[in-house]
Amino acid sequence: MSGPKHGDPYLHVRGESVFVDDLVAPAGTLLAAVLSSPVAHGTIVRLDPTRALRGAGVVRVLTAADVPGENQIGPIMPDEPLLAEGGVHHVGQPVAVVLAESAAAARRALRDIDLVIDPLPAVFDARAAAARGLLLQPARTLAIGDVDAAWPNCQVVVAGRVRTGAQEHFYLETQAALAIPAEDGTLRVHSSTQSPTGVQRQAARVLGVPMHAVEVDVRRLGGAFGGKEDQATAWAVICALGARLTGRAVKLVLGRAEDMVMTGKRHPYEADFKLGLDGDGRFLAYEVTLYQNAGSAADLSPAVLERSLFHATGSYDIPHVRVTGMSCRTNLPPFTAFRGFGGPQAMVVIEAAIDLAARRLGQPRHELQRRNLLTPDAVFPYGMTAEHCRAAACWDAVDRAHGIAAAAARAAAHNHADCATKRGLAVMPVCFGISFTNTMLNQAGALVHVYTDGSVGLSTGAVEMGQGVGIKLRKIVAHTLGIDLARVRLDTANTSRVANTSPTAASTGADLNGMAARQACLQILVRLRTVAAELLGAGEPDRLTIAGERVQDGGRATRLAWDELVQTAYRKRVSLSAHAHYATPRLNFDHATGKGRPFAYHVYGAALVEATVDCLRGTATVDRVSLVHDGGKSLDPATDRGQIEGGLAQGLGWMLLEEATYDDQGRLRQDTAGKYKVPDIRFGPAELNIEFLPDAGNPEAVLASKAVGEPPFMYGIGAYFAVLDAVRAAAAADRDVCDGEYITPLTPERLMRLLTAGARGARQPKEDTP
Secondary structure, three states, X not given: OOXXXXXXXXXXXXXXXXXXXXXXXXXXXXXXXXXXXOOOOEEEEEEEOHHHHOOOOEEEEEOHHHOOOOOOOOOOXXXXXXXXXXXXXXXXXXXXXXXXXXXXXXXXXXXOOEEEEEEOOOOOOHHHHHHOOOEOOOOEEEEXXXXXXXXXXXXXXXXXXXXXXXXXXXXXXXXXXXXXXXHHHOEEEEEOOOOHHHHHHHHHHHHOOOHHHEEEEEOOOOOOOOOOOOOOHHHHHHHHHHHHHHOOOEEEEOOHHHHHHHOOOOOOEEEEEEEEEOOOOOEEEEEEEEEEEEEOOOOOHHHHHHHHHHOOOOOEOOOEEEEEEEEXXXXXXXXXXXXXXXXXXXXXXXXXXXXXXXXXXXXXXXXHHHHOEOOOOOEOOOOOEOOOOOHHHHHHHHHXXXXXXHXXXXXXXXXXXXXXXXXXXXXXXXEEEEOXXXXXHOEEEXXXXXXXXXXXXEEEOOOXXXXXXXXXXXXXXXXXXXXXXXXXXXXXXXXXXXXXXOOOOOOOHHHHHHHHHHHHXXXXXXXXXXXXXXXXXXXXXXXXEEEOOEEEXXXXXXXXXXXXXXXXXXXXXXXXXXXXXXXXXXXXXXXOOOEEEOXXXXXXXXXXXXXXXXXXXXXXXXXXXXXXXOOEOOXXXXXHHHHXXXXXXXXXXXXXXXXXXXXXXXXXXXXXXXXXOOOOOOOOOOXXXXXXXXXXXXXXXXXXXXXXXXXXXXXXXXXXXHHHHHHHHHOOOOOOOOOOEEEOOOXXXXXXXXXXXXXXXXXXXXXXXX
16 A cells, blocks of 8 residues: 555655556446436435436446345434435435446436426525424533523623534545445445445445445545545445446546535534633633534434534633534535534634633633633543643643734734734634544554565555555554564555454544554564574563564664564464454443543644734735644654644635535535635745644553644634734724624635724624525
């Protein structure tokens, strides 16, 4: 999978990386095209493929009637058919699939399928769905303390609303799959998925066969960000179904516009909040209701909502909290996992509440934040203590290095001297729990082979998707065995080599799979040390180690090299292979009480974000981001730095630029790459300062490391409040441009409305729900 020395980046820049669409398909492979619903909600009156079947090159048209097993792919709730049956529930829902000799023939035939749908009333707004009782599950509440009793003790109480928007994953590689029939009715499926076992499980379910009859193989993904954790499943299962029914390989690669219309995005949220403070500006009580727009099927929405509840208080210690969340069923494509998995939506709300409180008190926002940061003895609303808490350490490190007060003074001086542009700043602290909130998923397996020439093969369930898990796993193995990195090769993620894998998600890829790989290596090392002790006459094997490809005795190199040791072990018929399983210890959560220890640990950090607003053009630029990140003992600093940069850019895009909205018929407005604006190189901060918190080893993860994939995304939230700070500098002093309602993203259009409303001293115009 990875080059012996350079890994995936080397292959990428040379154009040698192999993705699903690059695989050499077998002769006779059929190409698939998907007919999707043009309406958001309705009853299927007629679905007749007769005319399409007459088209040149068309081999078969698949509908729900062709499914031999269960027409169902819902991972949490059985509410998501593979192909629409009886009715449709969102625009873009797959209804039928054409299999043809060429992609062009398949797409032409889509127009010849006779599909008639009788429209039904549709709901697109989460609050409206909640009012009608359209919930995936009963509302969930997490609480600590006594919120109702705390309100009378509050000197200041603020209340408001927040609306955060959807976000398109915009991975470079669109959804893709290739299914190849094998002997004895089995299938081999190549899928662009974060969840090989998820694809295997749902394919077996739809085909009505045992899971062992479906082998899923994943080499790498061209990006995912959560968009291929569950939503890659449908396309792989469609290919598997076609291959099963025709006896020929089937390939499906969605076009960019198809991908954008047919797949879900980051969940839009709405929220009502209420925050109470004492006379010293300390948070006493916080109450929030979250309305999650789940779309037409559950997908992963209940799990996403759960993480929103867990992260509702952000990086702050609040003694009395009540957080209620509702997953609201609407007639939009099922929204799904996205970097942060519900955490960012909740964190925006608490930051908005603090912003409003700071305005009410006439205090700098960052002073309220620092005063209320988590401390090591703080208890989260879900009952877990903030162990190894580094919230204050990260904040203070940013302040020492970059001067929060000095940055505020610079902005104030600029604003006094310049009428055309205004500057603002905000500090964004991050506290993010690491583990799947579904405790069952916190396990992984690894298979390690040491070959007789001393090279090493590694198989795990981890999927490389540009996040660098591959290089980290190889480094863990090389470090543990005491050999050169070039000796270690990471193979594809394959359900026949490592079974029952968890998705590569929740920032746990290196944590879980790395620990399993290390344990497998340790098993082999025990055997090799025994062989080495016999060869060297060293007595106790435990005194021996391997480093620099040579056996060490008491820290001193011996004559016994790695190659010789391996070959001798083989001649002595000592096993050079090991399979290991790792399950994260100490995790528990009681859903009845809402209390437990759902996370192995937390990642902390803080970012100072400085921005400028052009008051004439209605544009904003991020001038500088200075952050300190709690990264543990990094397995690969270059990879971790890249993840911080990428996560930050994605967070900035969500807050200031990217907008995915639907019209009154449930159709995506930004349905092509040209209509959806993603961050480019000019959008990023002009200056970016990244520092890792020193002496921050983590006893809860492999080699004292910490996960890095998701937490940096939340630094981008600071840009919203930095830009808002700049807008206020341009607004009439007696009015707040937000007026208690915070809407993201702050696109140029929305920014201009705030500027003009602020200049008039008027309330910001109300907007329709996206």
